[in-house]
Amino acid sequence: MRIIDPPIATVFESCTPYQDFFYTDHREWVVPDTDKIKTLAATHDFVIANCSTEHWGSERDFPLVARLNDLLAEHFGKDFVCLCHDPSDAELRENILYFPFFAYWRESPRRSPDLAAVASTHRNYLFSNLNFFARDFRIANYLWWRQQSFADKCLISMYNMVQDHHAYDGHFNLTNVEIENWQRLRSSLRSKVPIPPDNWPIVFAFGHPAFCDSYLHLVSESTCKDKIFITEKTWQTVAAGQLFMVWGNEGIISHLRGLGVDVFDDIIDHGYDKQTDHRLRLTMIHGELDRLSHLDWPAVYKQTLHRRLSNCAGFENTRFIEPHIRELRSRLPTGSF
Numbered sequence: 001m002r003i004i005d006p007p008i009a010t011v012f013e014s015c016t017p018y019q020d021f022f023y024t025d026h027r028e029w030v031v032p033d034t035d036k037i038k039t040l041a042a043t044h045d046f047v048i049a050n051c052s053t054e055h056w057g058s059e060r061d062f063p064l065v066a067r068l069n070d071l072l073a074e075h076f077g078k079d080f081v082c083l084c085h086d087p088s089d090a091e092l093r094e095n096i097l098y099f100p101f102f103a104y105w106r107e108s109p110r111r112s113p114d115l116a117a118v119a120s121t122h123r124n125y126l127f128s129n130l131n132f133f134a135r136d137f138r139i140a141n142y143l144w145w146r147q148q149s150f151a152d153k154c155l156i157s158m159y160n161m162v163q164d165h166h167a168y169d170g171h172f173n174l175t176n177v178e179i180e181n182w183q184r185l186r187s188s189l190r191s192k193v194p195i196p197p198d199n200w201p202i203v204f205a206f207g208h209p210a211f212c213d214s215y216l217h218l219v220s221e222s223t224c225k226d227k228i229f230i231t232e233k234t235w236q237t238v239a240a241g242q243l244f245m246v247w248g249n250e251g252i253i254s255h256l257r258g259l260g261v262d263v264f265d266d267i268i269d270h271g272y273d274k275q276t277d278h279r280l281r282l283t284m285i286h287g288e289l290d291r292l293s294h295l296d297w298p299a300v301y302k303q304t305l306h307r308r309l310s311n312c313a314g315f316e317n318t319r320f321i322e323p324h325i326r327e328l329r330s331r332l333p334t335g336s337f
Contacts, residue, residue: 011332012044015053017068017082037075046333047072047080052101055085055222055229063227069093081331086227087255099328100259102232103321113312117212118241119305121298126153127289128214129247130233133163137172137224137278139182141247144286150293155210160189172224172278211240215297216268218289221248224278228255239315241308243268243300247285250276259320262307267300268292 014020023033040047049068056064065084072080073095083099084090090098129145131138142158145151174182210217217237223229228249234256237244243264246252253273257263263270269291272284301308314320 010044011046011048012040013048013050015050017049017051018056018064021049021068021071032071034075037071041075045079047076048332049080049082050099050101052083052085052099055225055227063089063092065089065096066092069096079333081328083328085229088227097324097328097331099324100230100321102230103235103315104318104325105232112316113206113240114212115241115309115312117206118308118312121301123213123215123297123301125155125209125214126150126293126297127216127218128155128210129157129218129220130208130210131156131158131220133161134159134182134186135163135223136174137247137282138220140172140174140178140279140282141218141220141285143178143181144282148286148290148293150290153293155214157210158189160186160191162186205236206240211236211242214242215301216243216245216289216292218285219244219246219248221246221252224248224281226250228252230255235315238311238320241312243304243308245270245285245288246273247282250274250281260314261320262311264304264307267295267304 021033021037022030025031049065049072051065051068065082066089069082069092072082078095080095082093082096083101084096085098085101087098090096127150129141131142138158142156145154145156148154206212217240219234219237221229221233222231224247226249228251230248230252234244234246234248234252238256238261245268251273253263253270257265269288272281272288275281275284318325
């Protein structure tokens with residue numbers, strides 16, 4: 001007979017591990033914050049270091065998540081887990097798990113797509129593409145859109161809100177001509193997102209015409225750097241029941257396919273997804289958009305209805321990521337969830 005309940009394990013979850021476990025010293029070196037880690041070890045039974053919410057660098061051989069794993073192992077033994085955004089990082093250490101955070105996390109209050117809109121075969125826009133912060137790889141994409149013969153049939157947003165390009169763009173650099181064209185254009189662009197009707201960026205905003213009134217959405221992901229980083233920007237299109245392409249990291253489409261997401265390979269040539277050169281990948285994307293612009297899109301939407309609804313349901317019921325949820329829960333101490 002149990003007289004008292006076992007104590008509930010105390011778990012510290014960090015969604016900002018760079019700030020929580022490291023600091024910049026007087027030499028401007030990033031070093032472990034051992035005092036803080038020792039305090040956490042004395043007050044908590046388990047640590048979740050969530051590195052799946054941001055792109056934590058492109059170091060293939062020894063990325064931040066591996067450094068963090070080794071640091072926590074010194075103080076917590078095996079009582080911790082590091083979550084990563086790139087599946088290959090999970091192979092580096094036993095306590096590193098891949099976790100598709102943005103497919104699991106939901107905005108509150110939770111929103112669902114309008115299934116009547118998903119089923120509609122009439123849409124006012126051929127393609128859509130949303131850009132908020134102007135980063136080099138997004139600027140190049142926007143300049144490509146302006147050259148397309150079907151651009152006037154598309155819904156494209158771009159704002160004069162420049163961000164530190166090099167932190168996101170990896171090895172993508174604008175050409176001198178692109179820089180000149182962008183400088184001429186940027187002053188004519190808005191610097192603030194109006195609300196409404198263009199209420200981007202709102203997470204899982206299914207009422208936005210980019211998601212409910214265009215046939216195909218080209219996702220402008222957060223970065224095109226090495227390593228897979230799939231955010232709400234991509235998952236939104238899956239949940240909205242759209243056909244989609246992704247201008248982001250190499251391998252995103254392949255990974256979504258492996259999770260069970262229908263990426264409509266019989267309609268869209270995702271060959272660009274395997275291209276390691278960012279510039280060539282963008283060229284291939286717009287070549288494919290040009291080919292797709294000639295399709296009978298009302299017929300495509302009618303033929304793909306059940307498949308698109310299946311994508312909606314797979315996101316809503318977490319079918320695509322259920323194995324990863326179970327794996328994470330199996331690592332957590334009893335009573336912590």
